[in-house]
Amino acid sequence: MTTYSAPASAHPVTRRTLLTAGTVGLASAAFVSTSAGTAYAATGTNPFSLGVASGDPWPDGFVIWTRLATSPLNEDGLGGMPDKAFTVAYQVAVNPDFSGIVRSGSATTDRSRGYAVHVTLTGLRPGTQYWYRFRVEGHVSQTGRAVTAPAAGADTGHMSFTVASCANWEHGHFTAYGHMADEKPDLMLHLGDYYYEIMPYGYPVGSGVVRAHKNGESRTLAQYRARMAQYKSDPLLQQAHAAAPWMVIWDDHELENNWADDTPELWDPNFATRRAAAFRAYYENMPLRASSVPRGTDMQLYRRLHWGSLANFHLLDTRQYRSDQANLDLVKVVDDDARDPNRTITGAAQEQWLREGFEASTARWDFVTQQVPFVQYDRTSGPLLWGDMDTWDGYVASRGRVIDAWRQAGVRNPVVLTGDIHEAFASDVKADFDDLSSESVGVELITTSITSGGDGSDSATDALDWNPHIKFNNDLRGYLRVDLTPDLLSARFRTVDYVSEVGAPVRTRAQFDVVDGEHRLRRISG
Template identity: 55%
Template sequence: METSRRTLIKAGAATGVALGVPLASASPADARKHAARLRSDPFTLGVACGDPWPDGFVIWTRLALEPLAGDGLGGMPSVPFRVEWEVARDPSFRRVVRRGSQQARPESAHTIHVELHGLPADRDYWYRFRCGRFDSRSGRARTAPRRGTMPSSLAMSFVSCSQFEHGYFTAYRRMAEDNPDLVLHLGDYQYEYTAGDYEAPGGNVRDHEGPETTTLETYRQRHAQYKTDPDLQAAHAVAPWLVVFDDHELDNNWADETPEKPEDGFLARRAAAFQAYYENMPLRRTSVPRGIDMQLYRRVAWGELATFHMLDTRQYRDDQGCGDGYDTDCPAAVDPSRSLTGAAQEAWLLNGFRRSQSRWDLLGQQVFFAQRDSDEGPLKTVSMDAWDGYVASRDRITQGWVDADVRNPVVLTGDVHAHWASDLKLDYDDPTTRTVGAELVCSSITSGGSGADSASGSHPWLKWNPHLRFQNNLRGYVRTQITPTEMQADFRCLPDVTTDTAAAFTRASFVIADREPGLHQTYDNPPAQAKRDGRSDREIGRDTIRWETQRP
């Protein structure tokens, strides 16, 4: 019985198997001796910062001498190591404000999470680590502005979907070069497949190491492989991140306790994936997994300028109705009892709307929010894996921000491997109804290969979904500038991901004005070759369905 299996795994967490409960203690002297004996650099996976609050943030690193080691422990001896850390007000570390040390233990794959408190608000900091005679690279951290203050601006970029095999992570590098204050990663940070099982059009440019990730060892190894990428390391080092997972951090299209395909031991796989995810992300102690459960939805405020409601649309959802792909008139999609967030998270979100005093309320989440009908005719054909498959759940949340008089609601989305921009409605079937918000969807970093460029407005679905305002199928990220009067979004694109030197450019820009829900396009950069592979608009539309329904 599923419930008893879940209880068993939860009980395992209480015995000390789960992350955050040390199996054994070592003396500080021993940990220091082990660090002194290191003969090569253990900081091969870089550094990271996350979850900024007005008085602090989390800094992270992980020791790995051989990152791709099959046991997932990075070639580290099975002993604790003393790791020193310091935080400074300047990048040269002349004004150190905090320092300390922690033991990096084998039972947590030699990861370090330092949770800083008591720092002044709204300031830049720099941090670094040392183990023995080796220093890590430095990273930039930042405290959020205090509540009750109105910052003049926030430079925030958001990303999703980085399939290592499908291309180079150049988009991470280009994002880092923009020097954002904050980065949101909205899911599919890593992918679970064996090398070659998920192939991009034109072939993969590099391979995954190891088998499909199903165990703690293989998830740790896969995270380590991704963290070795220099472009990803640069993106982590430039600013604090807010992270949430989607499906591929565990298994394609999973839903709560249901895998994509029947498999024995899925709950144990879920517990392993969550533990490895926490180990490798700059998350606070409140997100330490307990068996198969992980508290990931949370709120982060940026003074009175913005509140980020970071959602988890996988862990509590009802299973997708009528399959995982596109379907027409699926009864489950409109069943009011079904939820994408689960009842507790939905209540938490609605309460956050009612209590919000922010100029901008931003929902950082994973799957397409607006209605997206792929059928030109009278039938409605939509994705079961998006909010279209949970219409009542979407309606309750949209009505919730309307009833709470949320000043400027904006949904930030990943997952679909293409840039999109949408006006949000209470009734998508009546285009004359008022717009009540906006959705910005970032393309993938690499997933799906290089993609294809097209002129703004050329995607066929925009013709019969008038609330959909923009689409482009190149890879990239979304760069935003948020001020008290407006939010500008630049859809940044790369011409290809098969080389590691591609430059980024802005294909289109939109502005959302304070108290004016909806999108105003301010910039449209026509592509030099709108359809470089010679396909028609309708073929491009069919390919969108194919990639979202037939991906492995």
């Protein structure tokens, strides 16, 4: 069993793709710190303005990332960098002061890569903390912390991770990212809408536009690169990336609202070109392995992470392979169209890959890590079931097949992790959503947004009255913190009271536990 596995359909990693991703030899490199005011030969400013990141940890390594930009918001998306190749050195050490260096080398980047650097590290010790940094032309980056996964099948007494989603720049400050960084978990999961492609002032909320998007709506490679750079210029997001390794998946706004495979929300004859540009910019700006290098309009993003014997994370892509939304993508009655067994939110190949992952699992906990709400959520109190067609309520048969797959495979503790909806939810997954008195066969935890929706309020929807399987809902911003042992999952919904101003403190709004083998939520507080 490997700790990180892509599906069989993933593109093979060749020497050429590894070089494209920035993986190079392990030659040592001297790092000489310079003062913040040292002149940069091309523009006079520090090229590490977008921070550093690590991701996709496995027992013997992880990816480290940076992207050079001296003027991140330039409309051409190239960050003010001159048109030449840059050799970027890196170091990895077992101590934060960089005593005990275990890996060093260099990678080359240029305009064709958006000046991004991806280094795939191997040969490290499992279950170990490391620190890393980069250097180019006299400038040294900030230091990042990374963690390797435990050895395959190793007994693991505890792990912690955070779950985040939906960070609209215009809707507020990324305060929650700063609090996530302070917690220094083993792993951070981001479930999509990492950034928003929409035009400036294109998504009003009650608490107002706190800070404006630049460079119009993202449609071209230059615009996606520039928009991503604007987000990555945020110091709190940089702190979160530097604090722990990330596992990332996209949702819709990394490309366009509510897109479904090759179908845009609004008719667009250039959608394929736009999709290729968005995918390329996404890869350039995320700490992803070479198996995720885009091939035109395709990008392999679903993949699996094993954390010793404790947990499996099955990261899904519910955008790239889904059927177009039923009923014109509206909140409507869950009818025969939404229940059509031919409709899919995962695509057949990914669904089979997930089933095989369940069948092979020997982990104590299996996390279905994905984008949109999974459990049935009836939006009205009347006799008809009203659901959101962009969620699994619009793909009823897909949901049923996934539940059947984990039950037939005997998955010990299935947990669905979700984002998208800009509110926090905690729910029991029912064996049969047409009979809400049926047994609970798993749980779903939905993280609220980082900022999307603005300040929100400390309130819950009345719909919980007729959705008894949904145990908690809240409309504040924040993230989910999970502490995991073989016997217990403890989930804390961490919230801030406002994002329209800086500096909001964080608190635990509610806590739910799941006991090994119970397949249901226990409310601890909130």
